[in-house]
Amino acid sequence: MAGISTDELVAIALEMAGLRKLPADSEVYVPGEQIRRLLVALDVGVAELLLARELGCDGVLAHHPAGGRAVLRFPEVLARHVELMVEHGVTPDAAKAALHPLVNRAVLRAQTANYDQVPAAARLLGIPFLNLHLPLDEIGRRAMVEAIERYQLELGRDLTVQDVIDALRTLPEIAEAATQIMVPVGTIDRPAKRIAVVHGAGTNGGASVAQAYFAHGVDTVIYLHLAPEEAERLRATGSGTVIVVGHVAGDRVGIERYLAELERRGLEVVRLGI
Ligand SMILES: [Fe+2]
Ligand SMILES: [Fe+2]
Incomplete structure (x- = not known):
């Protein structure tokens, strides 16, 4: 194989995710x-860049933003939550209001970033380095939606929350994970009714975004993870169900589909912890 460029790595991800340009x-x-x-890892710091060289890798791909614009402009991709909410019947005004506290927190948090240390190390080492976050999560979101739809078709009846968990477990990345799917809000024996897979929007929407879904006819929200205090807030209000897939398990659904495509094209992939 002739080898692949960073531009081609981007183009393949965008194509698979159905996106036109690289998200922020x-x-x-x-x-x-x-x-x-x-070398591919969820998180890449200077140690992973050195490890890549040690292992004879000639490129590094991180999933999560590793510095630069991707860290500083990260809050922009939270806007994807509004699109997902509106697609599931939340009014645009309610969706924007639900997202507002998340964006405010993310903008302030971005000020803490030591944004150039890891990219600077890659430049000094001369190792090609990129991160692909939202595109790979979008590939994963679609795979989870498809798995639930397929399972419902096979079952031929309305799904309970437990059925949704079983549907997600038809994906090997989730079935094989060391973590278990959890239901921190709601119970497994409830009907799942209207379901929203909320992934590929920067990070989970916390309590405010879940509440907006529940207030607009969605009964079951699927997140990769949810902070305990946010789960407590949702339990206190008493409506709806939140299924938590597990961070690594959920991220791997999209990442593995992308890496399988790279391997199909002849690239050698070294997975670090994924
Ligand atoms: Fe992710
Ligand atoms: Fe992640």
Whole structure:
């Protein structure tokens, strides 16, 4: 194989996710060509860049933003929550209001970022380096939606929350994970009724976004993870169900589909912890 460029790695992800341009939380930090052996990890710091060199890799792909614009402009991708909410029947005004506290927190938090240390290390090492966040999560979101639809078709009846869990467990990344799917809000024996897979929007929407779904006819919200205090807030209000897939398990659903495509094209992939 001739090797693959960072631009091609981006193009393949965008194509698979049905996106036209690279979202704000994804970035090529050090462009490169002719990559044959790619180290892939959820999080990449200076240690992982050095490990890549140690392992004979000639490129590094992180899932989560690793610095630069992807960290500083990360709050922009939270707007995807509004699109997902509106697609599920939340009014645009209610969706924007629900997202507001999340964006405020994220904008302030971005000020803490030591945004250039990891990209600077990659530049000094001369190793091609990028991160792909929302595109791979969108691939994963679609796979989870499809798995639930397929399962419902096979079952031929309305799903309970437990059925949705079983449907998600038809995906090997979730079935094989060391974590278990949890239901921190609601109970497994409830009818799942209207379901929203809320993934591929930067991070989970917390209590305020889940509440907006519940107030507009969605009964079951699926997140990768949810802070305990947010779950407590939702339990106190008493409506709706939240299913938590598990962070690594859920992220791997999209990542593995993308890496399988890279391997199909002849790239050697070294997975670190995923
Ligand atoms: Fe992710
Ligand atoms: Fe993640």
